[in-house]
Amino acid sequence: MPYVQIQITREGATPAQKAALIQGATELLVKVLNKNPATTFVVIDEVDTDNWGIAGETVTRLRQAAAEGGR
Amino acid sequence: MPYVQIQITREGATPAQKAALIQGATELLVKVLNKNPATTFVVIDEVDTDNWGIAGETVTRLRQAAAEGGR
Amino acid sequence: MPYVQIQITREGATPAQKAALIQGATELLVKVLNKNPATTFVVIDEVDTDNWGIAGETVTRLRQAAAEGGR
Amino acid sequence: MPYVQIQITREGATPAQKAALIQGATELLVKVLNKNPATTFVVIDEVDTDNWGIAGETVTRLRQAAAEGGR
Amino acid sequence: MPYVQIQITREGATPAQKAALIQGATELLVKVLNKNPATTFVVIDEVDTDNWGIAGETVTRLRQAAAEGGR
Amino acid sequence: MPYVQIQITREGATPAQKAALIQGATELLVKVLNKNPATTFVVIDEVDTDNWGIAGETVTRLRQAAAEGGR
Numbered sequence: 006m007p008y009v010q011i012q013i014t015r016e017g018a019t020p021a022q023k024a025a026l027i028q029g030a031t032e033l034l035v036k037v038l039n040k041n042p043a044t045t046f047v048v049i050d051e052v053d054t055d056n057w058g059i060a061g062e063t064v065t066r067l068r069q070a071a072a073e074g075g076r
Numbered sequence: 077m078p079y080v081q082i083q084i085t086r087e088g089a090t091p092a093q094k095a096a097l098i099q100g101a102t103e104l105l106v107k108v109l110n111k112n113p114a115t116t117f118v119v120i121d122e123v124d125t126d127n128w129g130i131a132g133e134t135v136t137r138l139r140q141a142a143a144e145g146g147r
Numbered sequence: 148m149p150y151v152q153i154q155i156t157r158e159g160a161t162p163a164q165k166a167a168l169i170q171g172a173t174e175l176l177v178k179v180l181n182k183n184p185a186t187t188f189v190v191i192d193e194v195d196t197d198n199w200g201i202a203g204e205t206v207t208r209l210r211q212a213a214a215e216g217g218r
Numbered sequence: 219m220p221y222v223q224i225q226i227t228r229e230g231a232t233p234a235q236k237a238a239l240i241q242g243a244t245e246l247l248v249k250v251l252n253k254n255p256a257t258t259f260v261v262i263d264e265v266d267t268d269n270w271g272i273a274g275e276t277v278t279r280l281r282q283a284a285a286e287g288g289r
Numbered sequence: 290m291p292y293v294q295i296q297i298t299r300e301g302a303t304p305a306q307k308a309a310l311i312q313g314a315t316e317l318l319v320k321v322l323n324k325n326p327a328t329t330f331v332v333i334d335e336v337d338t339d340n341w342g343i344a345g346e347t348v349t350r351l352r353q354a355a356a357e358g359g360r
Numbered sequence: 361m362p363y364v365q366i367q368i369t370r371e372g373a374t375p376a377q378k379a380a381l382i383q384g385a386t387e388l389l390v391k392v393l394n395k396n397p398a399t400t401f402v403v404i405d406e407v408d409t410d411n412w413g414i415a416g417e418t419v420t421r422l423r424q425a426a427a428e429g430g431r
Binding site for chain 2: 020023024026027028030031032042043044045046047048049050051
């Protein structure tokens with residue numbers, strides 16, 4: 006009866022991509038630990054880029070810096 | 077000083093229902109473990125049905141299948 | 148298909164108390180939101196008192212202060 | 219490679235305040251535990267006041283009571 | 290920069306199985322969302338069977354019932 | 361009434377370091393968002409290095425590789 010939480014930035018994941026994450030994570034638990042898929046939960050949590058930080062900066066700022074660097 | 081997180085699909089829980097979950101979870105911690113309600117937090121996390129999976133499928137798809145099966 | 152996490156300090160909750168928390172939280176979701184108990188998960192997370200802080204102090208220190216104050 | 223989750227009520231935190239939380243939490247992990255900021259994640263989770271309870275009441279209700287008390 | 294939490298009951302997952310979960314979850318995020326593995330975290334949380342409930346019962350009790358039913 | 365979770369690998373953080381994390385995180389919420397420290401929770405979650413992955417590998421393996429590389 007596993008519970009999997011997948012936390013990603015909210016940057017346009019489609020319903021089909023979310024369905025693929027859910028299917029893939031469930032299959033992983035079945036394959037590796039022989040878990041029952043019927044009681045395997047997968048929850049996707051999409052986080053605004055203003056609300057996610059790495060290396061002390063928001064992802065919003067990192068995306069801006071990358072876009073500026075690409076000019 | 078317990079912390080309770082209740083994760084449900086976002087399918088129309090009303091403010092009154094949320095208040096009942098918060099009151100009930102707090103009373104449970106008081107009754108079972110004699111916790112102080114003043115420092116008991118309850119947080120409700122509503123998750124889109126596209127973002128919740130069970131048995132490898134999104135709840136969106138499971139709800140569609142159930143609706144189709146009901147015809 | 149709710150998921151409930153109950154986070155408490157590790158201070159001797161018994162198996163019977165944990166079972167009461169699990170039963171009570173499940174019944175709450177059934178009563179308030181008509182959820183299916185068969186797909187309701189409850190997970191209890193016990194946290195060492197050195198690892199839980201409130202008001203900027205560890206619970207370990209708060210318990211010591213309370214014990215000293217009680218003399 | 220720490221992961222920090224900061225859960226607050228959704229009551230108007232600005233992008234600049236969120237950036238300050240992310241920077242401050244990252245610096246804290248560097249200062250106290252000598253962690254590498256490049257692999258330090260900070261995620262801010264803003265929760266509606268209807269969905270956060272303390273002392274068995276929603277924050278929505280507590281804010282109303284405080285406003286009424288202030289008259 | 291995804292963060293994945295995999296919560297399972299503590300029932301003897303081996304280091305090799307944990308490594309397989311970590312590798313598989315990382316590959317899933319790369320394949321489905323083109324995420325950078327260098328900033329993909331996977332955290333496995335093993336929960337005692339006394340602390341996990343489903344259908345209002347602890348997993349400890351469900352395992353006992355299954356063992357008794359198998360006689 | 362914020363709730364902060366700090367997840368780190370279990371690699372010998374001392375009680376004094378944990379107390380510093382709790383104090384620092386609480387002060388951060390007070391300084392940036394003017395939160396009440398009396399209702400600010402900080403929970404530290406220490407994760408075994410076998411149970412934490414980055415870039416598809418366990419931290420246990422990354423630490424071994426680093427130690428071997430240092431010879």
